Amino acid sequence: MSDQPTPDSKDWTWVLDSVCDECGQDVRGLEPHLIAGLVRDSVPRFAAALRRPGAGTRPSPQAWSPLEYCAHVGDMYEVMDRRLELILGQDEPTFANWDQDEAAVRHDYAAQSPRLVVERLRATAESFAVTLDTMRGAQHERKGFRSNGSVFTAATLARYAWHDAAHHLHDIGA
Template sequence: MDTDRHPEPVPAPPPAIEPDAKDWTWVVQQRCPECGFAASDVDPPGIGGTVRDLVPRWVAALHRDDARERPAPGVWSPLEYGAHVRDVMRVFDERVRLMTDQDDPLFANWDQDATAVTDRYDLQDPVVVADELAAAAAVTADRFDAVAADQWERTGRRSNGSLFTVRTLGQYFLHDVVHHLHDVRA
């Protein structure tokens, strides 16, 4: 055993990203001027299929040579956005599960910016993130596919008081996935 070896130092975190403090719930009602997505055009029973259709674009972005590179110091890399979208898939899968299993659940808080720092999105392996995103997308798509016709208007709440139905949560969720594809130019 070689005892003279020292573990590689962990690189310093990249420059902090200014936390996104915007309330994006308005995208359920209006077209997003940045990415062009119109959540109100989303047919809820088609959410699962749309999620599956978007996965190859995410996988391709995460396999690019520049996947780890930030386009600017204060902007996430495709890798960081991909890790975020993977986690979005997991969070929204859980929220839909709660909404279909419970009456008007209150969602646990999720600080996406803190998660990115704590989980060191910047150091994750883009190929692994691509695989994890695809797996999480499959589970989330199946979850949306399993929503019964009479469950689309069931409600759930964020701690800030934002009220969603399964329908509007799905529309809001899809905007996040599509918007970040726009961010990474995929």
């Protein structure tokens, strides 16, 4: 679909320091092993949203459909899993830029099969959760850098990723 909502230009890293005023999510105290369970538990909620009538229809021109949000979250879990693996395997890596809006166009989220979106979401969520489950002690504080210079620890990257998923569950009413 070529008509995309206006790209979100906010730097959402602020959610690491306060409650999200849009979705109410507070990720500040979440530990990675707890996030692993939340990530796994999110998949049936996203899948249920895709079974609703109109899951491929945008509620407004400026918002993605549940199908598009679910496809995005599948991609996001994969990107965050790769970033987490970089943090755990390298000293202070810098992550390649990921433009979520460009990814939506390139992968044509709106035209994807809901069944395939759920399968991919399930696989990427599980992979990310497994990586979260492997983290121990001092690994939580290992650092990585987003291409814009934002600093993440393994723990804050996990929190940031969970907020993204939880926020989109809120967006689609799941």
